[in-house]
Amino acid sequence: DIVMTQTPLSSPVTLGQPASISCRSSQSLVHSDGNTYLSWLQQRPGQPPRLLIYKISNRFSGVPDRFSGSGAGTDFTLKISRVEAEDVGVYYCTQATQFPHWTFGQGTKVEIK
Amino acid sequence: QVQLVQSGAEVKKPGASVKVSCKASGYTFTSYYMHWVRQAPGQGLEWMGIINPSGGSTSYAQKFQGRVTMTRDTSTSTVYMELSSLRSEDTAVYYCAREAVDYWGQGTLVTVSS
Numbered sequence: 001d002i003v004m005t006q007t008p009l010s011s012p013v014t015l016g017q018p019a020s021i022s023c024r025s026s027q028s029l030v031h032s033d034g035n036t037y038l039s040w041l042q043q044r045p046g047q048p049p050r051l052l053i054y055k056i057s058n059r060f061s062g063v064p065d066r067f068s069g070s071g072a073g074t075d076f077t078l079k080i081s082r083v084e085a086e087d088v089g090v091y092y093c094t095q096a097t098q099f100p101h102w103t104f105g106q107g108t109k110v111e112i113k
Numbered sequence: 114q115v116q117l118v119q120s121g122a123e124v125k126k127p128g129a130s131v132k133v134s135c136k137a138s139g140y141t142f143t144s145y146y147m148h149w150v151r152q153a154p155g156q157g158l159e160w161m162g163i164i165n166p167s168g169g170s171t172s173y174a175q176k177f178q179g180r181v182t183m184t185r186d187t188s189t190s191t192v193y194m195e196l197s198s199l200r201s202e203d204t205a206v207y208y209c210a211r212e213a214v215d216y217w218g219q220g221t222l223v224t225v226s227s
Contacts, residue, residue, distance in 0.1 A: 001175075039214060041158075048208055048217040049158065060215060092158055094214065100163045100172040102148065102214075107157040 002026050002098050006091075006105035012113045019080040021108045023093035028073050030097070037096035040069055040078045043107075044089040052091075053078065080110075088112060115139040117209050117218035124224045130197040133221045135209030142190035143167040146212040149183060149194045151205040152220075161207075164192055199225045 003026040013019045029036045040053040051060045053069035056076060066081040080087055093105040120134040135147065149161040162173035164183040171183045182195045192209060206220040 041214065043158075048220050049210075049214070050217070051213070051215045054213060054215070090157075094158075096213070100146070101174070102160045102163070104150075104158040104160060 001101060002029070002095055002103050004093055004095060004103050004105040006093060006108050008108060009106060010109045010111070012111050013080075013083045014113050015085065016082050019083050019087075019110055021078045021091055021093075021110075023071075023076045023078070023105050025074045025076075025095060029076075029095050030073065036072065037099070038069075038071070038076050039094050039096065040067075041092045041094060041104075042087075042089050043092065044086075047089075049092065083110070083112070085112065115211070115216045117211065117216055119207075119209060119218040119221045122222040122224070124226065125199050127200055127225055127227055129199050129225075130195055131199060131223050132193055132195040133207050133209075133223070135192045135194075135218050137190045137192070137211075140211075143187060147183075147185075147192045148210045148212070148214065149181075150208045150210055152208070153202070153205040156205075159205075161194070166190075166192060196223075199223075201225050 005024045007022045029038050038056050041049040042052050043049040052063050057069040068079050070077050090107040090109050092107050116138045118136045123131050125131050143166050148163050151159050164171045166185045185192045204225050206222050208220050209218040
């Protein structure tokens with residue numbers, strides 16, 4: 001199975017400042033169809049996860065444009081341009097290239113300093 | 114709008130089984146696979162498996178092979194996840210999530226305690 005490794009595991013951020021989370025996969029996430037099925041999820045305290053980004057850089061419906069995704073192959077990044085209070089939570093990367101088997105990163109906790 | 118509504122919390126004794134349901138609405142049920150994902154208290158997300166509601170085929174994470182069964186009822190647009198031989202480590206919130214993890218159920222807390 002593909003292993004997803006996130007860094008850092010915890011990210012204290014000042015309100016209004018940027019935040020960045022890295023995700024590395026144990027093998028390339030480029031699918032035979034040419035797509036890269038790397039997504040990012042946000043989980044606020046006490047809530048189910050919510051899709052933010054799919055296929056590396058596409059924002060899901062309703063996701064603010066302060067969230068952006070980038071990367072290729074095995075290295076990916078989620079950036080929050082200016083952290084707001086509502087962004088507190090745990091962020092997960094996940095891969096679907098090895099469909100039907102999915103894997104998640106360990107999660108990165110974003111908290112306010 | 115797409116909705117996934119799960120069954121309520123369960124308390125089970127070690128060795129028992131639990132069956133959690135996830136009722137889908139707002140889209141064509143048979144057009145999207147459905148995942149089951151669990152989250153132990155204070156821990157991350159763990160993928161358990163996936164079911165194709167169209168034909169009923171399944172694929173399970175190796176960790177759960179032999180203990181988990183995923184089924185569906187197309188007449189009610191509902192998928193089910195049954196986990197057997199429960200132990201305390203199975204205490205977790207269990208989620209269903211549509212194929213691209215774009216929509217999630219609200220979660221079902223399963224507590225395993227003697």
